[in-house]
Amino acid sequence: MTPPAAGPSLARDEPSPDSEDTFQPNPADRRGTSPADVALGLQARINSMQAGKLDSRRLPTVPALARILPGGGLQSGGSYSVRNSTFLAMALLAGPSATGAWCSVIGMPDFSVEAAQGFGINLERLILVPDPGPQWLTVTAALVDVVSIVLTRSPEHLAPTEWARLKARLRQRGAALITLGNWKQSDSTIGVAESAWEGLGSGTGHLRARSMKITATQPSGRLRHAYVGLADLQGTPAGAALRGTALPPHLQHGTPGTASGTLFEPRLMKSS
Amino acid sequence: MTPDPPTGPPGTAPATRTLMFWCPDWPITAALREHALPAETALVLVDRGEVFACSPAARQDGVKRGLRIREAQARSTGLVSLPYDPALDERTFEPVTAAVEAILPGVQVVRPGLCAVRAQGPSRYYGGERNAADVVLQTLAAIGLTDVRVGIADGPFAAEQAARATDQLDDDEQLVVIPPGGSPWFLASYPLEVLGQPRLAVLLRRLGIRTLGDFAALRASDVRNRFGIEGAIAHRQARGLDHRSVVARTPPPHLDAVADFEPPLARIDQLAFALRTRAGEFVDALREAGLVCTVLHVSLHTESGETSERRWQHPRWFDADDVVDRVRWQLQGTNASDHGLTSGITRVHLVPDIVEDLGDHADGLWGTGPDEGIHHGLARVQSMLGHGAVLTAVIAGGRLLADRRVYIPWGDAPAGQQTAKVPVKDRNQPWPGRLPGPAPATVFADPVPAVVVDANGNPVDVDTRGLLSADPAFFSAGPDDGRRPVHSWAGPWPINERWWDPKGRVLNRFQLVDHSGSAWLLLLEDHAWWVEAGYD
Structure with missing residues (x-):
């Protein structure tokens, strides 16, 4: 009994519906019309366009993600929000961790270290602070000082001044901040728009591989997306360079995955 | 043997005049004090499955050193057995040494329970060797050690034997003094075993030599030619010419x-x-x-x-x-x-x-380098949140995903070392029932209650034979999660953990994928569904 490999959600058309959530072309339009709000909105927009221009240094990134991230990879000093996938967040941590950087996970008691190790994250250099309590900002700031990359739940509320200070610290220390969940203040938002699991039937098999359509917002506001398999994300930054968005071999000849060959051709599209 | 021998043969005394004090059964005394047990407890200290030391009460029951622990327990009911800890001996003997050092300078700790002091200075200061020994006995009695033996003789070897010889006196005499030059005479009747060289002792016995006196009667050059340097040293000891002198320790600085x-x-x-x-x-x-x-x-x-x-x-x-x-x-x-x-x-x-x-x-x-910075940063976070809030993780063995992750507070010993507090199960062992395929990214620390129903809305269950009541059609992962239609699923995968143990668990595991393409790992235990992990 072979189930259809791809979920029906894959049939949806571009552009991705999440573009509205993650990007506001002009925040001042949405807020109140008072001059202060307009100034704040414009300032935010200037900041977002300025971020990571000249002084940016790139952190090693998994190639499958490097293609769609703004600037061609994780920027040191950058902030990224991963909308809905811990796998994606782990893939972002994996690149720096494989080159010996220290990583930190704050406020995520459910983070699976076993999966993290599967992504090539070095557990000896992974610091977990599952419960920072009300001191989220202090703890995050303290860890930004010492580790290269910080993964955290997006805070419920962060005042613009606090965020500006944290951002300055990120830039000064050359660290990157990845938040899990929708967070509009980040430089770029990455998310899984569509996903299909393979290997599972109705009562048979087990989960083997996953194909995903990943989207990332650019500073210009456009969305970029790529079709990747879970195994592409787990590749090391150096070794997986050639495979890019190609499907891993075990998907190409597996019986449940035959349908996916046409759906997930290696391609990279830009949408406006 | 008599405690007061007549004046020994006159001669030179090249060996150091030594005062040796001995606390019998020190490991037992130390263990009794450490664990606050009454002195009459039948206690044995066990080292590698054999009795290493036993208290007087246990000895009366027939327990002796070298017995297997089962045998000792058979001989003495109500026997308390503790593991032998050499560090404990050292640690508890330290106050004793310090107390003696306060009155006699230059104490050498031969081993915990046995100390040597040069006798010359104290005997001149306290007006005689017996007076000096009395001062030692009184000092030790003041810190609660009443059963202490003192021997004074030429050389540490003879002094130790003299201290042990107090056992053979009838009264409660705690002191044996061998006059200067009397050591060869004193040692002459001892068997060869006291030299502490079993191979030499066996060899000498085959040659017809049974006591130290017989051995000492041999010519030094012959002994050296036949038995080498070790034999020559033993021969000097048997003649009361101990080559060792007392090497006083430097009292360690008080660091606590x-x-x-x-x-x-x-x-x-x-x-x-x-x-x-x-x-x-x-x-x-x-x-x-x-x-x-x-x-x-x-x-x-x-x-x-x-x-x-x-x-x-x-x-x-x-x-x-x-x-x-x-x-x-x-x-x-x-x-x-x-x-x-x-x-x-x-x-x-x-x-x-x-x-x-x-x-x-x-x-x-x-x-x-960078790791120093890491440490300072993490120490700052620890001082804010507490020691256990900053963690590193290792992957252990186990069937359930939450068991496979072990957190270690930053700064504690890495798991797997002996000092680690939590024993970590080996992940390389076969764990039947562990999860195949990619590991889920989210493993809930506390399982989240879930609902799984079939196409008619009835709860899905697994009977005792492992048969599914109906195919799952809808599920919700979590109490405030909406109803998701099942796209594909697999299960039940039974896990029967520790069936011999009342605390063991019988679980069934399911993998479910919903129509939006997200996958979940669910557990069914006792007719209740839980979300164990999510593949998000």
Whole structure:
């Protein structure tokens, strides 16, 4: 009994519906019309366009993600929000961790270290602070000082001044901040728009591989997306360079995955 | 043998005149004191499955050294057995040595329970060897050691035998003095075993030599030619010409620190403030001795007599702030068993458990690299949130995903080492029932209740034979999750964990994928569904 490999959600058309959530072309339009709000909105927009221009240094990134991230990879000093996938967040941590950087996970008691190790994250250099309590900002700031990359739940509320200070610290220390969940203040938002699991039937098999359509917002506001398999994300930054968005071999000849060959051709599209 | 021999053969006495004091069954005394057991307990100390030492009560029941533990338990009902800990002997003997050093300089600890002192100085100061020995006995009686034996003879070997010879006296005499030059005569009747060289003893017995006297009667040059240097040394000992002299130890500097508080302190911040200076002195004293402390033992005493003790490790070494932090964390407690203190703190005792050379831990000229920065940053977070809030993780063995992840507080020993608190199961062992395929990214620390129903809305269940009641059609992962249609699924995968144990669990595992392409791992236990993990 072979189930259809791809979920029906894959049939949806571009552009991705999440573009509205993650990007506001002009925040001042949405807020109140008072001059202060307009100034704040414009300032935010200037900041977002300025971020990571000249002084940016790139952190090693998994190639499958490097293609769609703004600037061609994780920027040191950058902030990224991963909308809905811990796998994606782990893939972002994996690149720096494989080159010996220290990583930190704050406020995520459910983070699976076993999966993290599967992504090539070095557990000896992974610091977990599952419960920072009300001191989220202090703890995050303290860890930004010492580790290269910080993964955290997006805070419920962060005042613009606090965020500006944290951002300055990120830039000064050359660290990157990845938040899990929708967070509009980040430089770029990455998310899984569509996903299909393979290997599972109705009562048979087990989960083997996953194909995903990943989207990332650019500073210009456009969305970029790529079709990747879970195994592409787990590749090391150096070794997986050639495979890019190609499907891993075990998907190409597996019986449940035959349908996916046409759906997930290696391609990279830009949408406006 | 008589305790007061006639004057021995006149001659030169090249061996050092030695006063040896001996506390019989020191490992037993130490263990009784450490575990606060009554003196008449039938106690044995066990080393590798055999009796290493036994208390007088146990000995009366027929227990002796070298018995297997089962045999000893058969001979003496109500036997208390504890593992033998050499470090405990050393530690508890230290106050004894210190007490004797206060009255007699130059004590050599031969082993815990047995000490040698040069007799010449004390006997002149106290007016005779017997007087000096009496002073030692009184001093030790004052710290609670009444059963101490003293032997005075030429050389440490003869003095030790003299101290042991007190056992063979009828009365409660605790002292045997062999006059100068009397050692060969005193030793002559001893068997060869006391030399501590079993192979030599066997060989000599085959040659017809049965006592030290017989051995001493041989010519020194013959012994040396036949038995080599070891034989020659044993021969000198048998003749009472002990080559060893007493090498006094240098008393170690006092590195531990005590802070007493009067009135008792009830608040942690008060204590931290009051302790700061003392902790600074503690660290400075270590540094002056050229040492740094890497493992610290903190004991806290309260007004009502409670004690809280804990051993703290440090990834690098303790400075004053770290010490204060550890005391604070010990009071705040990382779990319920830690804080049982009900009254104010009267005394804090800081003992450096392991010290290392400062040179091994010195900072380089430009710092020791990035890891030092990491450590400082994490120590800051730890001082904000507590010791157990900053963790590293290792993957252990187990069937359930939550079992496979073991957290270790930053600074504690990595798992797998002997000092680690939590024994980590080996992940390389076969774990039947573990999850195939990619590991889920989210493993819920506390399983989330879930609902799984079939197409008619009835709950899905698995019977005792492992048969599914109906195919799952809809599920919701979590109490405030909407109803998701099942796109594909697999299961039930039974897990029967520790069926022999009442606390073992019988579970069924399912993988479910919903129509939006997200996958979940669900558990069915006792007709209730739980979300174990999510593949998000």
